Amino acid sequence: MDRIFKSISLLFHPLFIPVFGVAIYFWKTPRYILPKEIIMAKLISLVILTIILPILLYFLLKTLGKVKTINLESTNERLIPLALNCVVTLIIIKRIITASEFIELYYFFLGILVSSLTCLILAIVKFKASIHMIAISGLFMFIIDLSIHFAINLNNIIAFNCIIMGAVASSRLHLKAHTPRELIMGFFVGLIPQLILVNYWL
Template sequence: MDKLLKSFSFIFHPLLMPLFGVVFYFSKSPRYIGTDVIQAKLVSLFILTVLLPILLYFLLKTLGKVQSINLNSAKERIYPLSLNCIVILLVLKRIITPTHSLELYFFFVGILISNLSCLVLAILKFKASIHMIAVSGVFMFFVALSIHYSININGTLALMAIIIGAVATSRLHLKAHTNKELVMGFFVGQIPQLILVSYWL
C-alpha cells in the first residue's frame, strides 16, 4: 500500500498533467487536425513542459536554490515556479496560440494563472499543493470540453475524481502537505479554468 500511494505522486506528477490534458483534447476534438501537426505540438510541449523544467531543477540544485525535488519549503518553490511561469509564457507565445486552438490556449492561460497564484502564496510562505493544482485544473478542463463538444465522458470524469482523491491521499501519506494546503491547491487549480471557460465555451 505504501508503494501504491507513493506511485500516485509520480504517475500524476504536475509536469505531466498539462501534456495529459493536451493529449485528451486531441483525442476528443471533432476538428480535423493533421497527425504531423499533433505530433509536432506534443513533442514541442514535452520538451518545454517536461524536459526543460527537469533541467532547470538540476541547475537550481547545483546553484543551491533548491534542496530536493519535493520542494519541501515555500521558499524553495519561488525560483522553480518563477521559471515555470516563463516556460508557460513560451508555450503560449510559440506553440499553443489562439489561432491554433482557443480551447488549449485558455487551458494554458489557466495554468499560468494557477502558477502565478501558487508563486504569490509561496512568497507569502504558504505551500499550496502543486499536485492538486495540476490534477484539479485538468479535471475542470475536461468538464468544460465535455460541455463544449456535447460528449459523454462521464467515465473519464469519474476516473479523474478518483485520481484527485488518490493524489490527495498520497500527498497526505507522504506528509508532504496538510489538509489546508491540499484544499487550497484544489481551488487554485480549478478556479482559473472555471473563470476562463466563458472565453471559449
C-alpha cells in the first residue's frame, strides 16, 4: 500500500498540476484555434519553468543543506522553495501567459501565485498546509470555472478530479505527511483564490 500511495503522491505532485491545467484548457476550450506549434511552445515553456527548473533548484538547495527531502517536511524547509515558486509564477504571468493572450490561464496562474504566497505566510507562522491539496483543489476549481464560462460539459474531468483529490488526501494521510487539519487548510488555500478570481473573467 505504501508503494501505491507514494505513486499517487508522485504522479499528482504539485509541480505537475499547472501543466495539467494548461493542457486541459487547450484541449477543451473552444475560444482559441491556435497552431499546434504555438500550443506546444507554451507547454514546453511551462514544463521548463514549473517542473524542470524547480527540480534543479531543489537539488541546488539540497546541496547547500537548505532542504533535506523533496517532501519539504518542515516549515523552515518550505520558505525558500515557496518564495522561488512565487518568483517563477510571476515570470510566467508576465512573459508566458499574459492577460491579453489567455485571460483564463492568466487568472489561473494568478490564483496559483496567491495560493503560493498564502502557503508561504502559513509556513512563516509555522503552519504546514498541504501543497498537494492546494494544487489539486485549485485545478478542480479552475476546471469548474472553465465548464461554466464556456458552457461545456467537463463533468467527466471534474468527477475524475474529485477522485484524485480523495486519493491524494488519503495518500498524504497514510504516509503521515499531513494531518487532516493541514489537508483541509490546503484544500481551501488552493480553491478560494480560484473561486474569487473567476469574477474577473467569467
